[in-house]
Amino acid sequence: MTVSVDSVVERVQTILQDTTGVRWPVVEELVLWINDAQREIALMKPDASARNEVVTLVEGTKQDIPTNGNRLLRVIRNMSDATASATGKRAVRIVQREVLDSQTPNWHDETSTGDAAHSNTVIHYIYDEENPRNYYVFPGVEGNAYLEIVYSANPATVIPGTAAVWAAGAKVYDAAVPEYVQHKGVKYKLIATTTSTGDEPGTTDGADNWQVVGIIVLTVPDIYANAIMNYVLYMAYMKDADFAANAQRAATHFQLFTGSVQGKSNTDDVVSPNQKAAARASSLAGV
Helix, strand or coil: CCCEHHHHHHHHHHHHCCCCCCCCCHHHHHHHHHHHHHHHHHHHCHHHHEEEEEEECCCEEEEECCCCEEEEEEEEEEECCCCCCCCEEEECEECCHHHHHHHCCCCCCCCCCHHHCCECCCCEEECCCCCCCEEEEEEEECCCCEEEEEEEECCCCECCCCCEECCCCCCCCCCCCCCEEEECCEEEEECCCCCCCCCCCCCCCCCCCEEEEEECECCCCHHHHHHHHHHHHHHHHHHCCCCHHHHHHHHHHHHHHHHHHHHHHHHHHHHCHHHHHHHHHHHHHHC
């Protein structure tokens, strides 16, 4: 993601004819609504905030997605471990709960034997739309099991990025004059004098010198920038909805917001490689 929060704010202020932030303060309102918009997008289109992550499983059959997640999207495969150098292992397939419950009713029991005996390799997973943050694995986990999963995460809160871009060089800490920089989409605060020009924010060497203040770029894909702008305009005009014209403007921008997000879903369905493969298979079957 590369679209900055400031660029969205600037476009909104231009349309509102409030470039100095008098009627609609930037931090108190506009950026707050940008964060609201990101959450709405993740709610309407969960894959907009999709993350691939290797997770360590707990013992038993019931598993949770990471705490920053909204819902599980897919389980991919077993992994050798949870480190950055982990390698892939056996693929995992989804199965209906009713199938396991009818054929292997004791599959939740850690003392099960045979195919249901708990191990460190998962073969199937079970997902219930009514319980989106949890899933079950078969066989249950005995210990030291890892999966690569895809889940919808809560979009990280963003802030304005009003600070100089970080440049290599020694930085002297002065508590009386806080120094802020922005680097790779994140805003940092200097908390200690740097001992080297290579103490870059966001690195191990610079960890003792820089404190993360917040993310200054959108945390949903850039393609949603226009939708976010329309959502912020909708909220801004709702603030002045006592005026009939503004109420209509608010409704128009909300329609543009929902149309953009829902239209993205329709486009994704049309251009999906899975849809093309299915259409081709259907065409060949009819030959």
